Every structure is written in C-alpha cells, then in structure tokens.
Amino acid sequence: MMGKVIAIVLGICALVAGVSMYYLQVYGFYEDVTPQPGLDVVLTPLDGSEPRPISYADFQAIDADSSPIRYRACFSTDMTLQELGSDFATSDLIVPRNAPGWFDCFDAAAIGAALKDGSAKVFLSLKNISYGVDRIVAIDAEGRGFVWHELNNCGEQIYNGSAIVTEACPPRPETE
Numbered sequence: 001m002m003g004k005v006i007a008i009v010l011g012i013c014a015l016v017a018g019v020s021m022y023y024l025q026v027y028g029f030y031e032d033v034t035p036q037p038g039l040d041v042v043l044t045p046l047d048g049s050e051p052r053p054i055s056y057a058d059f060q061a062i063d064a065d066s067s068p069i070r071y072r073a074c075f076s077t078d079m080t081l082q083e084l085g086s087d088f089a090t091s092d093l094i095v096p097r098n099a100p101g102w103f104d105c106f107d108a109a110a111i112g113a114a115l116k117d118g119s120a121k122v123f124l125s126l127k128n129i130s131y132g133v134d135r136i137v138a139i140d141a142e143g144r145g146f147v148w149h150e151l152n153n154c155g156e157q158i159y160n161g162s163a164i165v166t167e168a169c170p171p172r173p174e175t176e
Contacts (some may be wrong), residue, residue, distance in 0.1 A: 026100050033061035033073065041075055041145065043088040043137060044124045051126055054079055054088075056145065062103055068130035069097060073147035074105035081121050081141055091122045093136050093150045106146055114140050128170065132158050 033040075040059050042051040054077060061073030094115040099106035114120035120140035125147065129135045132155025139145045151159060154169035 029064035029066040030062045030070065030100065031064065033063050035059045040073065041137065041147065042125055044127065045087060046089055060105060068133045069149045069151065071149045072099040072103055072106045075145045077139060077143050077145055081139060084123060084139060085121060089124045091124045091136055094122055096138065096146065097148050111138055111146050
C-alpha cells in the first residue's frame with residue numbers, strides 16, 4: 001500500500017513539474033513590448049552608418065529578459081522590397097527562430113518559406129543589440145515585416161563554449 005502512495009505522489013509531482021516547465025517556457029517569461037514610434041523598426045544602411053528608421057504600422061512585439069534571442073515582432077510597411085534593397089544592408093540569416101504559438105502574427109515556417117522562394121528579403125537591423133546578438137528584419141512583397149534576434153559570429157563563438165574568440169569581435173562586456 002505504501003508503494004502505491006509513493007508512486008502517486010511522485011506522479012503528481014512529475015505532472016506539476018512538467019506543466020510548470022511548459023508554462024514557463026511558452027508563456028511565463030514573455031512580456032509585450034511597448035511600441036516606441038520611430039525606434040521599433042530600424043535598418044542598417046548599405047554604407048554601414050547609423051541604423052535608420054523605416055515607415056511602419058501595426059507594430060506588435062514580445063520579449064523576455066531570460067534570453068537575448070526571445071524577441072519577436074511583426075509590423076507592416078508601405079516601402080517596397082526594391083526601395084529597401086537599394087538603401088539597406090541585407091543579411092544572410094534566412095532561418096527565423098520559432099515564436100510561441102500564441103504569438104499569431106509570427107509564423108517562422110511561413111517566413112522561412114517566403115525567404116527561400118525570394119518573395120521576402122532579410123535585412124540587418126542592429127548589430128550587437130546584446131553582445132553577440134543581431135536584430136534581423138524580414139519583409140515580404142506584401143509589406144509584412146517580421147523581426148527576431150539571431151546569434152552573430154561572435155555570439156556563436158562565445159555561447160558554444162569555445163574559449164577562442166576571433167579578433168573581429170568586440171570586447172565582451174564585464175558582468176557582475
């Protein structure tokens with residue numbers, strides 16, 4: 001009889017732990033980002049100068065303090081891919097990160113397919129928005145835009161556990 005009670009208690013503990021972990025990963029740490037007009041969607045010009053804002057509307061975004069790569073955003077723009085491509089730097093990062101299922105506007109599979117077939121383009125927004133992390137913006141031919149954070153070369157080197165960091169990386173900020 002005592003074995004059954006222990007098994008039931010262990011099962012309940014495992015269930016509570018599993019539900020808690022799921023909730024924390026999918027919902028718990030995310031917060032809505034308060035829009036900051038003129039600052040939310042910026043792109044780096046071809047000459048590498050200071051990033052410039054583009055026109056946008058319908059901005060919505062989520063972020064979490066628990067990781068620098070949890071940022072996701074959606075917006076619309078009236079600028080064409082030709083206008084953007086002639087003024088702003090593109091990126092070779094064409095695999096968007098998944099967003100939580102409840103953030104409906106960001107469908108990583110659909111964005112990735114549009115990038116692959118050429119109906120969308122990827123632009124560099126901000127380099128090292130957090131150490132080793134770049135902000136990436138994808139815009140499709142219909143004017144829908146998507147934003148996510150991606151590890152850059154420095155981030156890959158630091159976060160994969162490698163002790164070797166190339167000289168091209170800026171010094172890592174001191175953490176307390």
